[in-house]
Amino acid sequence: MRQLFLWALALSLAAYASATPPSTDNVYRPVQKPMGPEYQNPPGRVTGDTVADPFSVGTLPFTATGNTCDFANDYDYACPYTDSTAPDVVYELVPTADMAITVDLCASTYDTKVYVYDSGMNILACNDDYCDVQSLVRNVPVTTGHTYYIVIDGYGGSCGNYNMVITEHIPCELTCSPGAMIEGEPVCYDGYYDTYNSGCNATPFPAFQSFHVGPWLDITICGTTGVFPFDTVMYRDTDWFELDCCTFISVSGDAEVPCYFSIIDGRGGCDEPPIVAYAVAGPCAPVSDMWYVPDDGPWWVCVCPSVWDYSLACGSLYNLRIQAQGCGSPAESTTWGRVKGLFR
Ligand SMILES: [Ca+2]
Ligand SMILES: [Ca+2]
Ligand SMILES: [Ca+2]
Ligand SMILES: [Ca+2]
Numbered sequence: 001m002r003q004l005f006l007w008a009l010a011l012s013l014a015a016y017a018s019a020t021p022p023s024t025d026n027v028y029r030p031v032q033k034p035m036g037p038e039y040q041n042p043p044g045r046v047t048g049d050t051v052a053d054p055f056s057v058g059t060l061p062f063t064a065t066g067n068t069c070d071f072a073n074d075y076d077y078a079c080p081y082t083d084s085t086a087p088d089v090v091y092e093l094v095p096t097a098d099m100a101i102t103v104d105l106c107a108s109t110y111d112t113k114v115y116v117y118d119s120g121m122n123i124l125a126c127n128d129d130y131c132d133v134q135s136l137v138r139n140v141p142v143t144t145g146h147t148y149y150i151v152i153d154g155y156g157g158s159c160g161n162y163n164m165v166i167t168e169h170i171p172c173e174l175t176c177s178p179g180a181m182i183e184g185e186p187v188c189y190d191g192y193y194d195t196y197n198s199g200c201n202a203t204p205f206p207a208f209q210s211f212h213v214g215p216w217l218d219i220t221i222c223g224t225t226g227v228f229p230f231d232t233v234m235y236r237d238t239d240w241f242e243l244d245c246c247t248f249i250s251v252s253g254d255a256e257v258p259c260y261f262s263i264i265d266g267r268g269g270c271d272e273p274p275i276v277a278y279a280v281a282g283p284c285a286p287v288s289d290m291w292y293v294p295d296d297g298p299w300w301v302c303v304c305p306s307v308w309d310y311s312l313a314c315g316s317l318y319n320l321r322i323q324a325q326g327c328g329s330p331a332e333s334t335t336w337g338r339v340k341g342l343f344r
Contacts, residue, residue, distance in 0.1 A: 022260045022262065022275065022278060022304075022306065024199070024201070024238060024262065024275070025201065025238075026198055026235055026236055026237070026238045027201075027230075028233065028234035028236075028308045030080055030081075033081070033111075033133075033155060033156065034156070035083065035156035036156045036157045036158060037157050039073055039085045039086055039087055039159065041072040041073055041087070042071075042072065045072070046071065048066075048071060048089045048090055048091075049071050049074065049089075049090065050074050050090055051092070051117075051121070051149045054092040055089070055091045055092070056091070056092055057091050057093040057094075057150070057166060060101070060166055060167055060168055061166065061167040061168075062165070062166045063164065063165050063166075064091065064162075064163075065161070065163050065164070066089060066162055067159070067160060067161050067162070068086070068087050068089050068110075068152060068153075068159040069087060069159040069160065070087075071087040071088060071089050071159075072088075073085050073087050074090075075088045075090075075151045075153060076153065077113075077115050077153075079127060079128050080128070081128055081156075083156075084113065084154065084155060084156060084157075085156070085157050086113070086153050086154030086155065086156060086157050086159055087153075087154070087159050088154070089151070089152045089162070090149055090151050091150040091151075092148070092150075093142065093147070093148045093149075093166070094145065095142045095143065095145070095146070095148070096144060096145075097144055098141075098143050099141075099142060099168045099169070100138075100139045100140060100141050100142070100171075101116075101140050101142055101166055101167065101169055102139070102140070102166070102168075102169045103135075103136065103137050103150055103165075103166050104166075104167070105134050105135045105162060105163065106130065106131035106132075106134045107134075107163035107165070108134050108160070108161060108162040108164070109160055109161045109163075110160025110161065111129075111133040111134075111155040111158040112128075112133070112134050112135045112152065112153070112154055112155070112158075112162060113126070113127070113135055113152075113153040113155055114126070114127055114135040114136070114137055114150065114151065114152055114153065115149075115150070115151040116148060116151075117148065117151065118146065118147075118148055118149075119147040119148070119149075124140055124141075125140045127309065129155075130307055133155065137311070138169055139169045139171070139311050140169070150164075171256075172256045172257075172282065172283035173256065174255070174256050174284070174317045174318070175317075176222035176319065177220045177222060177319045177321070179220065180221060180222035180319060181219060181221050181222065182221075182222055182223075183209070183221055183222060183223030183239060184196070185197055185239065187224050187226075187315040188225070188226050188228045188235075188314040188315075189228060189314055190228055190229050190230075191228075191229070191230055191231070192228055192230070192237070192314070193230070194207075194238070195207055196209075197209045197238075197239050197240050197241070198239075198240065199238060199239075199242075199270075199300060200240070200270035200273065201238055206240075206270055208240050208242035209239075209240070210242040210244070211242065211243055213243050213244055213245055213297075213324045213325070213326035213327075214326050215325070215326050216323075216324070216326065217323065217324040217326070218321075218322075218323045218324075219321070220253070220319055220320065220321040220322075221241065221319070221320045221321075221322070222317065222318070222319050223239050223303065223317070223318055223320065224237070224314070224315050224316060224317055225238075225239060225255070225257070225303060225305055225312075225314075226257070226305065226312055226313050226314030226315060227305050227307075227310050227312045227313075228314050234308055234310070236304055236305045236308070237304070237305075237314065238302060238303070238304040239302065239303045239304070240300050240301075240302050241300065241301045241302075241320075241322065242266065242298050243297055243299045243300070243301065243322070244297050245297040245298070245326055245327035246297060246299055246324040246325060246326060247293065247325050247326070248292075248293060248324060249263055249291060249292050249294060249299060249322065249323075249324045250290070250291040251287070251290045251291070251320065251322055252286065252287055252288045252290065252320075252321045253281055253286065253287060253318060253319045253321050254282055254284060254285065254319055255281045255282030255283065255303070255316065255317070255318035256282060256283055256316040256317050256318065257282055257305055257307075257312040257313070257316040258282050258283060258285075258305065258306045258307055258312070259281050259282055259303050259306055260278050260279075260280060260281075260303070260304055260305075261278065261280075261281050261287055261290065261301070261302075261303055261320060262275050262277070262278040262300075262302045262303075262304075263276050263277040263278070263292045263294075263299060263301055264299065264301070264302055265294070265299065265300075266297065266300045267296070267297065267298065276292050276294070277291070277292045278290075281318065282318065295327075296327060297327075301320070303320055
């Protein structure tokens with residue numbers, strides 16, 4: 001019966017392991033994508049082409065769909081890729097209240113870019129790839145009665161169907177779970193160098209926060225993370241927790257910014273260790289159903305921001321609960337209630 005349960009768990013893990021696992025690097029390594037054919041402007045002008053004749057954004061939340069291919073190329077901003085020739089569409093927003101906004105193009109079906117300009121065409125926010133190759137900017141402050149331009153563009157010469165949702169940005173604010181262990185790492189900052197718990201990203205030596213599982217381990221870690229610049233390079237605070245030996249690992253929790261919660265096979269050391277399970281937690285979107293059935297350790301649980309974007313500010317809080325069964329605990333002592341309790 002227990003074997004059956006293990007097989008069921010192992011099969012259910014296939015869903016976690018089948019997608020391309022995320023990187024656990026702490027430094028951003030942009031890859032230049034192929035640019036594709038240069039886009040040629042169509043003849044004539046249509047509404048939405050430029051800031052002189054934009055579409056209007058109505059009451060928030062506001063959704064708009066369309067296709068950028070019939071518009072002209074008028075705008076480009078490097079974030080970080082340059083030389084876009086893609087056609088672009090312009091929306092005008094005049095807020096009726098001071099707020100921050102999120103512009104979400106994640107449901108679009110081509111390689112999008114998005115920019116937010118003020119009325120003087122000063123750039124306020126820019127993003128290329130937030131959710132796969134689609135774009136999102138969050139927490140962009142806007143002021144009542146002022147005019148803002150939201151430009152939907154494409155990477156390289158890409159155009160296609162866009163789906164834009166503009167919402168008021170409601171910040172996700174968490175507090176440490178009762179009884180949580182405080183991570184203890186300093187809050188990251190510009191130029192921060194993590195020797196505290198950056199795991200396989202630490203040089204010259206790996207740096208883990210280690211836990212002895214014993215028969216059972218049930219611990220919640222309240223930590224902070226974020227994305228920050230080091231010189232001109234983008235870094236993120238990665239937090240690695242080591243478990244010495246386990247026959248079950250369950251990971252749950254939430255974060256103020258989107259974070260990968262990953263279970264990593266540490267048995268082969270830091271040379272490209274396999275990620276065996278992962279999920280995105282936050283913002284205010286808990287993960288509760290991630291587990292793995294491992295063997296002799298060590299196993300690592302890693303928390304890192306899932307998006308390379310400075311809006312994921314240092315000091316963003318997470319609660320990570322790790323429940324594990326140790327290698328030494330005999331199967332006979334495992335009750336169903338206890339095992340199932342691990343995966344709630
Ligand atoms: Ca363009
Ligand atoms: Ca993109
Ligand atoms: Ca941290
Ligand atoms: Ca860290």
